[in-house]
Amino acid sequence: MLKWNVRALAALMLTAMPLLSACGRERSEEGGLAIEAPTASAVPVESEDARPESEPQQEAEARRIDPDAKMIALTFDDGPGAGTRRILNALDEAGGRATFCMVANRLGDYAETARKVAEQGSEIATHTWDHPNLTKLSAERVREELNRSLNAIERATGVRPTVLRPPYGSVNAEVKEACGELGLVIANWNVDPEDWKTRDASGIRRHILDNARDGAIVVCHDLYPETASAMESAIRELSERGYQLVTVSEMLDARANGGTAGKVYYAT
Ligand SMILES: [Zn+2]
Known part of the structure; x- marks a missing residue:
């Protein structure tokens, strides 16, 4: 029932808002829809076991990124969510990494x-x-x-982010200034399969593989099973094509002297 309602909402949003881009749900605010519903409440939230977790392992081995070999940064917005673990498994199998741009109020x-x-x-x-x-x-x-988000993420994971993915990719001078003060580089994207809109695994996969190129930043959303399905094959294929699957920070380290806080990057 809940699933049907989510689909109905998605269909309504598709009908009402033809011009959305990644995270474009925001523009539906103007239409009065509860646009964050897919993130905040309408998406079924499978509760996680509250058992104490073992401490996050320290990354023992340094990764070797070849700055001259091709690389791509996959990024996942609006999670953590139902697709996150499947994507992590696919990354593990390919020896890859990605960037998960978390909405911190989901950490509960x-x-x-x-x-x-x-x-x-x-x-x-x-x-x-x-x-x-x-x-x-x-x-x-x-x-x-x-x-608030930085503190919550650090409390939950032990890691304090150094990258902001602004909702809807929207930035202005004030946002850049705040990021400069807080030591955050701003990462937008140049490949967008609009996975949240199409919910079509083969289309998402095809868009990514057709548009993949060295230095690209891809935006997807780890809320959706279709995105996870697309990623399970796209990650394998990108790896077979010789792409290093890197995080945004790894890419900026390799290609942009680590990046500059307050500056917006779409690719390298
Ligand atoms: Zn978003």
């Missing part, structure tokens, strides 16, 4: 999954506390959103 339900991301060696970026359009907030509220 998905703290263990978030720790798994850190253990796997993938990067945790902040996607804010509750996914507002930061450009519509006061400078003070921007700092509150960012600090």
Whole structure:
């Protein structure tokens, strides 16, 4: 029943908002829809066991990234969610890593999954506390959103993010300034299969493989089983094509002197 309702909502959103892009659900705010419902409440949340988790393992071995060999940064917004662990498993099998841009208010339900991301060696970026359009907030509220998310992620995982994926990719001078102060590089993307909209595994996979190129940053969403299915084959295929599957920070380290806090990157 709940699943049907989510589909109905998605269909309604598709009909009402033809011009959305990644994280474009926000624009439906203007239509009065509860656009964060897929993230915050309408998506069934499978509760995670509250048992104490073993400590996140320290990454013992340094990864060797060849800056001259081709690389691609897969990024996953709006989670942690139902697809996160499948994607982590696929990354593990390929010896790859990715960047998970977390909405920090989801950590109450998905703290263990978030720790798994850190253990796997993938990067945790902040996607804010509750996914507002930061450009519509006061400078003070921007700092509150960012600090609250950074503190919550650090508390849950032991890792303090150094990358912001702004909701809807929206940034302005105030957001950049806040990120500069907080030591956050801003990572947007240049490959967008619109997985949240199509929910079509083969189409998502095909878009990624057709548009993959050296230095690309791909945006997807780890909430959806279709995205996880697409990734299970796309990750394998990218690896077979010789791509290093890197985190945003690994890519910036290799190609942009680590990146500059407050600057927006779409690719390298
Ligand atoms: Zn988002």
